[in-house]
Each structure stands twice: as C-alpha cells, then as structure tokens.
Amino acid sequence: MVLFxxxxxxxxxxxxxxxxxxxxxxxxRAGELTMALIxxxxxxxxxxxxxSGYLVECLSVWFYxxxxxxxxxxxxxGRIQRCLQRQLFTVHEELRRFGLENKLRCGTTMTMLLxxxxxxxxxxxxxxxxxxxxxxxxxLTPRQGNDRGVDRCIGIGxxxxxxMSGGRVACNEGFLIHSDGFGDRITPKDMLxxxxxxRIKERGEADKALRTLAKAGVRRGCRDNMSAIYLGCS
Amino acid sequence: xSIYEAEGAVIGRYRLIKKLGKGGMGAVWLAEHTGLHTRFxxxxxxxxxxxxxxxxxxxxxxRMKTLNDRRIPYLVDFIEDDECSVLVMExxxxxxxxxxxxxxxxxxxxxxxGLMKKLCDIVAFLHNSRPRILYRDIKPSxxxxxxxxxxxxxxxxxxxxxxxxxxxxxxxxxRGYAAPEQLKNSGVRADADVxxxxxxxxxxxxxxxxxxxxxxxxxGEELGRMVSRSTKKLIDSCLSPDPDKRPxxxxxxxxxxxxxxxxxxxxxxxxxxxxxxLIMWTQVMAACILLWARHGGHPIPEAEFICYSISLxxxxxxxxxxxxxxxxxxxxxRSWNIILSSKEGTGLxx
Numbered sequence: 001m002v003l004f005x006x007x008x009x010x011x012x013x014x015x016x017x018x019x020x021x022x023x024x025x026x027x028x029r030a031g032e033l034t035m036a037l038i039x040x041x042x043x044x045x046x047x048x049x050x051x052s053g054y055l056v057e058c059l060s061v062w063f064y065x066x067x068x069x070x071x072x073x074x075x076x077x078g079r080i081q082r083c084l085q086r087q088l089f090t091v092h093e094e095l096r097r098f099g100l101e102n103k104l105r106c107g108t109t110m111t112m113l114l115x116x117x118x119x120x121x122x123x124x125x126x127x128x129x130x131x132x133x134x135x136x137x138x139x140l141t142p143r144q145g146n147d148r149g150v151d152r153c154i155g156i157g158x159x160x161x162x163x164m165s166g167g168r169v170a171c172n173e174g175f176l177i178h179s180d181g182f183g184d185r186i187t188p189k190d191m192l193x194x195x196x197x198x199r200i201k202e203r204g205e206a207d208k209a210l211r212t213l214a215k216a217g218v219r220r221g222c223r224d225n226m227s228a229i230y231l232g233c234s
Numbered sequence: 235x236s237i238y239e240a241e242g243a244v245i246g247r248y249r250l251i252k253k254l255g256k257g258g259m260g261a262v263w264l265a266e267h268t269g270l271h272t273r274f275x276x277x278x279x280x281x282x283x284x285x286x287x288x289x290x291x292x293x294x295x296x297r298m299k300t301l302n303d304r305r306i307p308y309l310v311d312f313i314e315d316d317e318c319s320v321l322v323m324e325x326x327x328x329x330x331x332x333x334x335x336x337x338x339x340x341x342x343x344x345x346x347x348g349l350m351k352k353l354c355d356i357v358a359f360l361h362n363s364r365p366r367i368l369y370r371d372i373k374p375s376x377x378x379x380x381x382x383x384x385x386x387x388x389x390x391x392x393x394x395x396x397x398x399x400x401x402x403x404x405x406x407x408x409r410g411y412a413a414p415e416q417l418k419n420s421g422v423r424a425d426a427d428v429x430x431x432x433x434x435x436x437x438x439x440x441x442x443x444x445x446x447x448x449x450x451x452x453x454g455e456e457l458g459r460m461v462s463r464s465t466k467k468l469i470d471s472c473l474s475p476d477p478d479k480r481p482x483x484x485x486x487x488x489x490x491x492x493x494x495x496x497x498x499x500x501x502x503x504x505x506x507x508x509x510x511x512l513i514m515w516t517q518v519m520a521a522c523i524l525l526w527a528r529h530g531g532h533p534i535p536e537a538e539f540i541c542y543s544i545s546l547x548x549x550x551x552x553x554x555x556x557x558x559x560x561x562x563x564x565x566x567x568r569s570w571n572i573i574l575s576s577k578e579g580t581g582l583x584x
Binding site: 009024052065227 | 446447448449564565566567568569570571572573574575576577580581582
C-alpha cells in the first residue's frame with residue numbers, strides 16, 4: 001500500500017518545464033490502486049509540453065474511466081497492457097496527425113508505475129527511468145536512449161509498444177520515477193544515499209531528499225527540466 | 235481615456251489598486267472611485283471593438299443591467315473607447331466557493347445541502363426571470379462567499395437569454411461542469427445549468443473536482459454510505475446525459491432538494507448496513523439453537539422443517555442477491571488527482 005508521495009517539478013535552466021506528471025489514487029472494491037506517471041516532452045522537439053501534457057491528460061482519463069473495468073476481473077498484466085497500448089496508440093496517432101497538420105514535431109516519452117495492493121506494473125516508452133529503493137537500489141527500466149536519440153516515443157515515428165515489467169512490492173519499499181533531466185547528473189548511488197535504506201518515513205523527509213538531489217544536479221551543471229515522483233510504501 | 239493596466243492608473247473616475255485575477259475575456263482589477271473612495275471591481279477587455287471579448291463584455295453589462303438581486307453584483311458603470319471596454323461593478327469581498335470546497339471538502343451532507351439550496355435559489359432566480367436567463371458556466375469559482383457568509387454569483391460573460399432555436403450559439407462552459415449537450419453544441423436549455431449544479435454538489439460531497447481528469451463528476455454510487463440515498467438519486471438524475479431525465483430548471487431542482495432529509499436517511503442507512511446483518515445472523519443462530527434444543531438429533535416434523543427452511547432460504551437469498559447480483563460500483567473513492575504540466579487548458583490545441 002502506498003503511504004505517501006513526494007513530487008519534484010523544476011524547470012531547471014529552461015524557460016519552462018516541458019515535462020508533465022500525474023499522480024492518482026483510487027480505492028476500489030478489490031483494493032487500492034495508485035498511478036504515478038512522468039512524461040518528458042522531448043527536449044529539442046517543438047511544443048514538448050503540449051505533447052507531454054496531452055498524454056498525461058489522456059492517461060489520467062484512462063486511469064479513471066477504462067482501468068476500473070479491466071480490474072474488475074483482477075490485476076491481470078496482459079489485459080492491462082493491451083488496454084494501455086490501445087490508449088497509447090490512439091494518443092500517438094492524434095499527436096502525429098496534429099504535428100503533420102501544424103508542421104510540428106510533437107513527441108513525448110512516458111514512464112508509468114501502477115501499484116495495486118502489493119503488486120506493481122511499470123510501463124516505459126523513452127528514457128525516463130524508474131527505480132526501486134530499499135536497502136539497495138534497483139533499476140526497474142532499461143536504458144532506452146541510443147546515439148540517435150530515444151528509440152520509443154509517443155507522437156513521433158512509428159508506434160512501438162512500451163516496455164513492461166512488474167513484480168511485488170516489498171515491505172518499506174520506495175519507488176522513484178524521474179525524467180531524464182533528473183537522472184542526467186545524479187547517479188543511482190546518490191539516489192540511494194538520499195532516499196534508500198528505509199530512512200524515509202514521511203512526505204516531508206522525501207520532499208527534502210528530492211530537493212537536495214535536484215540542487216546537487218544543478219550544481220553539477222544540469223540545465224534540463226527535472227521532474228521526479230517518489231512513492232513510499234508500507 | 236487612456237488605459238494602463240498597471241497599479242495606480244486612472245480610468246475614467248476609477249483608480250486601479252490591484253489585479254484580482256484574469257479570466258477568459260480579460261483581467262479583473264480592484265479599483266477605487268477617485269471622488270467617493272468606494273471600492274469596485276473592474277473587468278477589462280482589450281482588442282478590436284467588435285472582437286469576441288469586448289462584445290461579450292458588452293453583453294455581460296446588458297445582462298447585469300436587467301438583473302436586480304442582492305445575490306448578484308450590481309452594475310456601476312460601463313466605459314468604452316477605441317482601446318478597450320471596462321465594466322465597473324460591485325466589489326464582493328470574500329472567498330470563492332472553489333477555495334472553500336478545496337479547503338473543507340468532502341463536506342458534511344447537511345452543510346452541502348444548505349449551500350446547494352442557496353446556489354439553487356440564485357439559479358432559480360435567473361431561470362424564473364422574464365426573459366429566462368441561462369448562466370451556462372456554473373462552477374464553484376464563479377460563486378463568491380461574502381464576508382457576511384452570503385453567496386453571490388459573479389461573471390455573467392457566458393449568460394444567455396433563452397430563445398427558441400438556440401442551436402448554433404458558441405460553445406461555452408467548463409469541461410467537467412458543462413452538460414454533455416452543451417459541449418457538443420446541440421442546444422442548451424435550463425437543465426444544462428441543473429447538470430452543472432449537480433456537478434458542484436457532487437464535488438462538495440466527494441472532494442473530487444470534475445474539472446480535473448477524468449472530467450466527469452462523481453456519480454451517486456461512488457459517494458459512499460455517509461450520503462443519503464435520495465441525494466445520490468438526485469445527483470444521478472441531474473447528471474443524466476439525457477436532458478429530459480433531469481429536473482427541468484433551477485426551480486424544480488430546488489423543490490427536489492427541499493425533500494431531502496439527510497439526518498433521517500443517514501440513520502436508516504446505518505440501520506440497513508448493521509442492523510439488517512445483525513438481525514439476519516441472530517435469526518439463523520436462533521433457528522439452529524431452537525432446532526437442536528427441541529429435537530436434539532430426532533427427526534424434525536415436516537411442517538416445522540418447511541417453515542424453518544423457507545425463512546432461512548429467504549434470508550440467504552437476500553444475502554446472495556446483495557452480495558452477487560447488485561452492482562454497487564467498483565470504484566469507492568478517488569484521491570490525490572494531481573497533475574503538473576506547463577500546458578495550458580485541456581485538449582490538443584495551441
């Protein structure tokens with residue numbers, strides 16, 4: 001069960017924050033469901049915040065409108081994955097058409113964490129990352145960027161299904177999902193030092209730790225937007 | 235007349251003091267009459283004299299001129315020149331209903347009902363006026379709770395006089411609060427305001443803001459057992475996508491609200507929840523004990539057996555029906571609902 005959350009939403013050295021993020025929770029008859037989502041509006045692409053904001057909006061509607069009917073039959077990974085892929089494909093096509101009509105390149109990455117009772121599912125398209133923090137730090141998402149840029153992106157190019165992983169939530173485990181700007185100059189070791197080891201027990205402490213990490217990133221020369229969500233579980 | 239949207243600038247006989255906010259049509263300023271030293275609110279719209287925002291402000295002034303009620307701020311002046319139009323009206327000091335709900339929601343049903351009756355009275359006044367006025371953008375941020383605790387309705391920019399064949403008017407309203415037919419522009423009637431009022435009621439009781447994703451108000455089934463059945467039923471009928479199923483206007487809704495007795499129904503709900511279960515299981519236990527005590531392993535007389543079986547089976551059927559055949563709603567409560575984005579508005583547009 002998710003006990004508390006902490007959010008970091010900094011524009012860094014940029015004019016505006018092109019990332020968008022969402023955090024939703026609902027209590028259902030089958031248990032408690034939480035969704036944490038970060039979309040990075042693809043630095044360098046035009047109207048990045050438009051694409052990331054629109055995806056966050058659509059997935060928030062999806063969370064409340066479509067997901068409950070899927071969960072009525074239990075937390076089945078395959079069903080959730082198919083339902084999400086349909087939604088992502090729709091948004092991808094809408095963004096692509098909007099880009100073509102307005103001569104823009106409208107793209108965004110996405111990392112979504114779904115926690116249902118003691119199970120979690122993670123979906124990733126692009127280079128935003130997710131970590132599990134306990135005594136050790138464990139990357140839940142593979143690095144997807146390559147020399148030519150991000151290879152999975154919603155709204156640009158052909159649609160590729162997001163990478164999916166899942167597992168069980170351990171006692172006192174924490175989850176951190178962040179945009180690539182946050183992870184640019186901050187290493188997993190720094191994240192473990194600030195948030196790991198089971199030392200974060202409440203929201204205030206997590207807020208402080210995230211701010212400290214962001215400041216460290218800026219000191220080390222990060223100029224990108226920095227967005228992160230930390231979820232503390234029981 | 236020269237317009238300077240800056241503190242201290244003088245427009246006509248009014249000096250700008252501070253910016254109160256920015257709406258769809260323009261900024262709203264707190265201003266002071268230079269001679270009387272009385273404070274007023276000033277709504278400004280700049281641009282082309284025949285542009286949308288300036289013509290809307292002109293219409294708003296026309297509407298306010300005809301409305302004479304203490305719950306609606308009175309029109310003081312309307313100034314217009316080549317550069318901008320300015321509407322001067324009564325300044326209402328207090329907090330918006332949105333701020334109040336944001337701080338206190340979910341409200342107790344009695345309190346929410348009290349507030350709803352007041353909101354409904356204002357809307358009923360508009361619907362009752364001749365010609366009938368449709369407000370078309372009912373949401374908590376358009377209501378103000380004055381320092382004396384009185385509710386006031388602000389911003390008549392979207393208000394419309396109801397006429398025959400109103401289809402084709404511009405789409406207005408706030409996503410989540412506006413009725414489905416309003417967003418599709420398929421003809422708006424007074425029941426569209428009823429839908430918006432029910433969305434505000436649902437927000438008060440659930441703390442889920444309809445203007446945030448998934449952009450629809452919480453329906454009766456999600457409101458939990460602390461809300462009376464008649465309130466849930468009323469909210470469901472008002473939020474029906476079919477306008478004919480809603481109360482026809484604010485006056486009809488006010489009548490329906492008057493019939494709700496939250497305290498009494500809460501007690502009945504509680505009884506239904508706990509007492510019913512208690513009685514049912516006590517009966518089952520009593521029947522078993524009685525059977526054992528009377529016959530202690532000997533065969534039970536046929537008539538008695540049938541009586542006991544029927545009563546036990548009917549109880550069991552009630553339980554099975556409640557548990558398996560009624561759909562009480564899968565989602566019980568929504569919380570957090572946080573979205574952070576630099577994108578303005580909703581949807582895919584510049």
